[in-house]
Amino acid sequence: MDELSRRRMLITGGALGALGALGAATPAGARPLWTWAPSGSVAGKGAGLDPEWVWDEEADPVLAAVIERGDTAKANEVLRKWTRNDQPLPAGLPADLRDFMERARQLPSWTDRRKLDAAAQFTKKKGIYAGALYGLGSGLMSTAIPREARAVYYSKGGADMKDRIAKTAQLGYDVGDLDAYQPQGGMIVTAVKTRLVHAAVRHLLPQSPGWSQTSGGQTIPISQADIMVTWHSLSTFVMRKLIDWRVPVSSTESDGFLHVWQVTAHMLGVQDEYIPASWNEANAQAAQVLDPRLAATPEGKELTDVLLDIVAELDAGLTRPLINAFGRYTLGDRTGDLIGLDREPFWQPLIAAAWPLLVAFREGLIPLPLVPQAAWAVEEAIRKFVLLFLAEGRGIHLEIPDTNRPS
Numbered sequence: 001m002d003e004l005s006r007r008r009m010l011i012t013g014g015a016l017g018a019l020g021a022l023g024a025a026t027p028a029g030a031r032p033l034w035t036w037a038p039s040g041s042v043a044g045k046g047a048g049l050d051p052e053w054v055w056d057e058e059a060d061p062v063l064a065a066v067i068e069r070g071d072t073a074k075a076n077e078v079l080r081k082w083t084r085n086d087q088p089l090p091a092g093l094p095a096d097l098r099d100f101m102e103r104a105r106q107l108p109s110w111t112d113r114r115k116l117d118a119a120a121q122f123t124k125k126k127g128i129y130a131g132a133l134y135g136l137g138s139g140l141m142s143t144a145i146p147r148e149a150r151a152v153y154y155s156k157g158g159a160d161m162k163d164r165i166a167k168t169a170q171l172g173y174d175v176g177d178l179d180a181y182q183p184q185g186g187m188i189v190t191a192v193k194t195r196l197v198h199a200a201v202r203h204l205l206p207q208s209p210g211w212s213q214t215s216g217g218q219t220i221p222i223s224q225a226d227i228m229v230t231w232h233s234l235s236t237f238v239m240r241k242l243i244d245w246r247v248p249v250s251s252t253e254s255d256g257f258l259h260v261w262q263v264t265a266h267m268l269g270v271q272d273e274y275i276p277a278s279w280n281e282a283n284a285q286a287a288q289v290l291d292p293r294l295a296a297t298p299e300g301k302e303l304t305d306v307l308l309d310i311v312a313e314l315d316a317g318l319t320r321p322l323i324n325a326f327g328r329y330t331l332g333d334r335t336g337d338l339i340g341l342d343r344e345p346f347w348q349p350l351i352a353a354a355w356p357l358l359v360a361f362r363e364g365l366i367p368l369p370l371v372p373q374a375a376w377a378v379e380e381a382i383r384k385f386v387l388l389f390l391a392e393g394r395g396i397h398l399e400i401p402d403t404n405r406p407s
């Protein structure tokens with residue numbers, strides 16, 4: 001694949017993957033007990049409080065004050081000018097917001113440049129799989145994470161999903177970018193802005209009757225536990241599938257990919273004691289917070305439809321059966337059923353047979369003639385996604401919301 005195509009692939013994968021980032025309410029009683037120990041975290045220690053009851057004590061009061069004072073529009077105008085990691089914060093931000101952002105933009109002391117470089121190597125070599133998995137796995141899975149689906153649905157962005165997707169794409173793009181946390185990259189900016197958006201949503205959503213009636217007893221959205229659910233739907237899910245698909249990934253690359261996501265969790269305001277230190281710890285935490293939480297909701301189903309409509313718009317129907325089938329292949333039939341993906345009796349067995357061969361060919365394990373035609377059709381469909389999101393995600397700005405979805 002040439003450089004441009006590869007880059008586009010990453011953008012699209014990231015774009016849809018960041019949908020995993022789209023905003024979670026299981027029935028209150030359905031939550032398993034939090035027993036994951038802080039000894040398995042990057043901090044190595046901590047109070048061990050259930051992150052269900054932890055939000056963002058630094059950002060939340062600042063954003064509530066900005067919104068209540070009516071400073072949101074002014075702040076957004078200034079924030080548009082902040083695009084690069086190494087750029088000073090532009091003048092004109094409200095003082096409290098500026099002070100918070102100066103602190104929030106600092107990378108954690110445990111950032112390991114060599115590991116970030118390894119993450120870039122991982123992206124170069126395995127980006128095609130990560131892209132397909134973010135896009136057709138994590139992105140669709142997000143609609144089966146009840147709290148995420150509902151928060152997105154009832155927040156301002158829920159009213160215009162296409163715009164929302166384009167904005168969320170920025171994070172997927174930046175996290176996969178080779179320069180992500182380099183001075184010239186944009187991931188610090190994107191993560192800090194996202195932290196601001198989440199803090200604003202924590203202030204706004206409790207005022208939404210639609211959200212309050214469906215929140216399963218949660219009074220403030222986007223807890224640290226919720227963020228880790230979404231985090232696993234992106235990072236842990238991708239690594240699990242790469243192993244399932246027998247994609248060879250060196251331990252250096254695998255550690256690098258974990259690291260870029262650890263740093264990202266920190267930059268999104270997650271406390272270090274909740275960020276897994278290893279893939280084993282990540283898997284253990286995911287088994288507690290992600291796997292049991294997947295469930296169907298009316299809001300999630302509606303969001304899946306919107307997503308698939310966007311895909312259909314792209315390709316006049318040809319891609320949709322492929323997307324359904326590939327989505328079911330990556331997510332499994334249980335999640336496929338939860339989000340209402342159509343079953344595809346023609347494509348599903350074909351993909352199940354062809355995809356492992358395509359992986360084996362790409363990894364130099366089998367010769368080309370053994371790869372069936374259908375595998376290339378799948379690749380082509382994924383490439384079309386890429387093109388769409390390349391166009392959609394360009395030049396967009398993450399903005400602090402000051403209202404909910406109009407009811």
Ligand code: HEM
Binds near residue numbers: 167
């Ligand atoms: C906004 C990423 C977790 C709910 C955003 C945006 C990004 C993002 C990039 C900005 C897009 C925009 O402004 O439209 C992430 C990442 C997460 C995460 C990377 C975890 C690793 C969550 C969770 C929830 C959530 C767990 C809810 C339970 C929302 C909502 C918005 C938002 C409601 C604002 C939408 C609006 O503008 O109305 N997120 N997010 N996010 N996120 Fe997240």
